[in-house]
Amino acid sequence: MKVTVYGGGNIGTKLATHFAETGNEVTMFISKPHKFREHLTVVDQDGNIIHAGNLDLATNDAKKAFESAELILVTVPAFAMEKAAKMMLPFLKPGVMIGIIPGNGGGEAAFKPAIKKGAIVFGLQRVPSVARLVEYGKSVCATGYRKTLYVAALPKKYTQQCCRIIADGLQMKCEQLPDYLNLTLTPSNPILHTTRLKTLFKDYIPGKTFYDSVPLFYEEWSDETTELLFKCDAEVQNLCHHLNDFDLSEVKSLKKHYENNTVKGFTNKIRSIEGFKGLPTPTVRVERGLIPDLSSRYFTADFNFGLFVIMQVANLVGCDMPNCQSLLDWYEPLRNRQYSEFDYRHYGINSKEDFENFYKQ
Known part of the structure; x- marks a missing residue:
């Protein structure tokens, strides 16, 4: 196939390598094509x-990248x-x-005009593995490959086709999800990251609070x-039960995803994951110490385009989520206003009926 990968970061480089390796004609659409080499590699933790x-083309020309894709x-x-x-x-x-990789964050709504034009939009529930750039434009390190990937599409009837293409391109097992909302409501980073940030910085007051270490x-x-x-995760599960016109059986509880349903066991599990080790909390050093980095994706993506999406779904269908709302209430006075946030109304989805019509297609 003629495949275009939009974005040259960790996941983009990894996907481009896999799809090129499996015999596809791969183009990368990136801002700095001159920094990309023809030969790309994925290595393990030991550098193997x-x-x-091999890439066919790296370009920042949209017409070249997308016209024949x-x-x-x-x-x-x-x-x-x-x-x-x-x-x-x-x-x-x-x-x-x-394909939106990963498929949460409300990205499907942004492609509403593309669907109207005849495009098929699909997403992966989670990325294929943890990935970290070794050298931009050349190599990425991948760890913790998932046993199975899960795919959903809009319109729904194309899910099987998209699933097969991902399975062939990545040489990984891939299964269909019953409804795209299984991606939209996946609690992964929108709950995992936001709860961590609140407990780390719950006492933070801009201009007054500084940390010696984090x-x-x-x-x-x-x-x-x-x-x-656990409280927020339970509210997401309750929201899924509230949306009884959809099959949301694959919005897995984080307890199930991490195979621990006790507080101590879950904490130890997160601490022990190899791909997570050594990752710092997003902070900025200023004259008086450390402060949270409010421009980090942990904030600007996982609140603005993670938890915001889930809470808007809850509001559209009239489902109360007090613990998730408490996260947004804490974040609101800290939010960096130069970063946008997701809003279904921006895409003409203003009611429960609009919402259901979009996701049932």
């Missing part, structure tokens, strides 16, 4: 090459999704498949965070 492939894999953060959708729209042909984000995870996470 485990996947390799049969499959487009979008790996930019959620706040850049609308810009991506608008940029590629003039060049899309009916039948083109657009715990590592995952490796020094706390029971306090787990307790709050």
Whole structure:
């Protein structure tokens, strides 16, 4: 297939390598094409090459990237999704498949005009593995490959086709999800990251609070965070039961995903995950100490385009989520106003009826 990968970061580089390795004609649409080499590699933690492939083209020319593409894999953060959708729209042909990796964050709404034009939009419930750039434009390190990937599409009837293409391109087992909302409501980072940030910085007052040191984000995870996470996770599950016109059986509880349903067990599990070790909490050093980095994606993506989406769904269908709302209430006075936030109304989804019509197609 003619595959275009939009975004040259961790996941984009990894996906481009895999799809090139499996015999596809791969183009990367990136801002700095001159920094990308033809030969890309994925390595393990010891630096051993485990996947390799050659790019056909690296470009920042939208027409070259999208006009003949049969499959487009979008790996930019959620706040850049609308810009991506608008940029590629003039060049899309009916039948083109657009994959959002991962598929939460409301990105599907940004591609509403593309669907109307005849495009098929699909998403993965989670990324195929943890990935970290080794060298921009050349290599990425991947750990913790998932046993199975889960895919959903809009319109729904194309899910099986999209699932098969992902399975072939990544050489990984891939299964269908019954409804796209299984992606939209996946509680992963929108609950995992936001609960951690609140418990770490619950006493933070801009201009007054400074920290000498801050715990590592995952490796020094706390029971306090787990307790709050369990409450918010339960509210997401209740929301899924509230949406009884959809099959949301694959919005898995984080307890089930991490295979621990006790506070202590869950905390120890998060602390022990190899791919999470050493990852710092997003902070900025100023003259008087450390303060939270409010421009970090942990804030600007996981609140603005993670928890915001889930809470808007809850509000549209009249489901109370007090613990999740408490996270937003804490974040609101801290929010960096230069970063946008997701709003269904921006895409013409103003009521429960609009919402159901969009996700039932």
